[in-house]
Amino acid sequence: MQGARMWAVAGVLGVALCGCSSSTGSAGAGSGGGSSSGGAAADTPEVPVTTQDLERVCSDGLGFKGLPAYDRAKKSVHPAQLMRSDGDDDGWTSSVPSDGDFPKGWFLDYMDKPEKAELVVCVERTKATATGKVCDMEADGKPLKIKTYNTTYRLRVVEARTGKEQYTYTGKAESDECPYYILTSKGEDANKYYNEVRPEDYRKRVKPYIAP
Numbered sequence: 001m002q003g004a005r006m007w008a009v010a011g012v013l014g015v016a017l018c019g020c021s022s023s024t025g026s027a028g029a030g031s032g033g034g035s036s037s038g039g040a041a042a043d044t045p046e047v048p049v050t051t052q053d054l055e056r057v058c059s060d061g062l063g064f065k066g067l068p069a070y071d072r073a074k075k076s077v078h079p080a081q082l083m084r085s086d087g088d089d090d091g092w093t094s095s096v097p098s099d100g101d102f103p104k105g106w107f108l109d110y111m112d113k114p115e116k117a118e119l120v121v122c123v124e125r126t127k128a129t130a131t132g133k134v135c136d137m138e139a140d141g142k143p144l145k146i147k148t149y150n151t152t153y154r155l156r157v158v159e160a161r162t163g164k165e166q167y168t169y170t171g172k173a174e175s176d177e178c179p180y181y182i183l184t185s186k187g188e189d190a191n192k193y194y195n196e197v198r199p200e201d202y203r204k205r206v207k208p209y210i211a212p
Contacts, residue, residue, distance in 0.1 A: 055092035058122035063163035080119035101199035127152035135178035
């Protein structure tokens with residue numbers, strides 16, 4: 001996460017936290033500008049060049065005809081790409097879950113090719129509501145007060161080839177606890193913390209589609 005800063009809970013010993021990653025880490029693949037194979041013939045079925053190209057499946061319901069067909073009746077793992085959105089103008093970001101969040105093979109990894117995707121799992125924050133709770137944190141040795149927010153999210157499982165929704169669900173992510181630390185990116189408000197949907201909150205919901 002470029003330009004990330006870490007806020008630690010006030011009063012906690014200054015232990016160096018290195019290599020921390022979240023389940024929402026961007027795969028960082030490509031610019032998302034290209035969505036067809038370079039130099040391919042005009043009649044060649046279109047495939048994504050990078051995982052970021054799959055954002056259009058979530059945002060516009062547009063699939064890629066060159067991707068493998070999804071057949072839920074086949075009792076095998078159907079690889080999916082995870083895409084996340086904070087519900088703002090930044091659009092969708094391709095992500096790779098942290099190790100242990102999901103069984104291996106459910107979601108594309110950094111080394112996997114995007115043309116393996118049969119499904120796209122779209123996780124989108126649709127609403128944020130202030131909890132009224134303020135957490136005492138510190139940044140660079142200075143005190144910092146963080147306002148927390150509960151969120152509403154929408155989860156969708158979409159066929160990557162056709163853009164057709166297979167499943168949709170709306171839920172809430174709520175908590176009255178302060179975080180131990182916060183990772184923020186450049187341009188984000190460091191004084192706000194959003195309770196987001198966790199992998200364990202939707203693991204069972206996507207399983208019937210990814211691993212029937």
